Amino acid sequence: MKNKGFIALGASIALLLVLVLTGCGPATTTPSTPSAPSTPSAPQVVTKTVEVEKTFKALNPAGIFIPVETKALAPRLDNFDGKTIWVLQSEADPVIMPALWERLQKDYPKTTWKRTVTSGTSPVRLTAEEQKTAQADICGIGW
Numbered sequence: 001m002k003n004k005g006f007i008a009l010g011a012s013i014a015l016l017l018v019l020v021l022t023g024c025g026p027a028t029t030t031p032s033t034p035s036a037p038s039t040p041s042a043p044q045v046v047t048k049t050v051e052v053e054k055t056f057k058a059l060n061p062a063g064i065f066i067p068v069e070t071k072a073l074a075p076r077l078d079n080f081d082g083k084t085i086w087v088l089q090s091e092a093d094p095v096i097m098p099a100l101w102e103r104l105q106k107d108y109p110k111t112t113w114k115r116t117v118t119s120g121t122s123p124v125r126l127t128a129e130e131q132k133t134a135q136a137d138i139c140g141i142g143w
Helices: 002-023 096-107 128-133
Strands: 084-089 112-117 136-140
Touching: 084 096, 096 112, 096 136
Parallel strands: 084 112, 084 136
Antiparallel strands: none
16 A cells, blocks of 8 residues: 555656646747838837746645544464354455355365355455354455
8 A cells, every 4th residue: 555655656746747847948039020111210129038937836745644544353263173254255356256166065064155256347345144153254356
């Protein structure tokens, strides 16, 4: 999670530097030359080029932090024997998750393994009844 924050911060700083450096070049306007007067008594018009200091507004690349309710993690299992563990597969890889399911059943035969597979991007959640009987779950996601 920290790496994503540093990457976003670095990208924001790089973008800000590019914007500032591209706006700091010299003005490239050509001064206009007065044309020859059509009559000797006509006043001459002189155009003067004036450089204006540019100002830029930038947002804080760290963003605005919204408070989030945090919860403690469940304690680690000491072993898998006799436990009921759910394997939840949503949009996760259709090759890796079935292979993981088979391997877990083979490596931990004393464990009750249950599996649910859904399609789509909605998160897979256990029902209240399933949560009462489960000691752990493995949730596979993929993008």
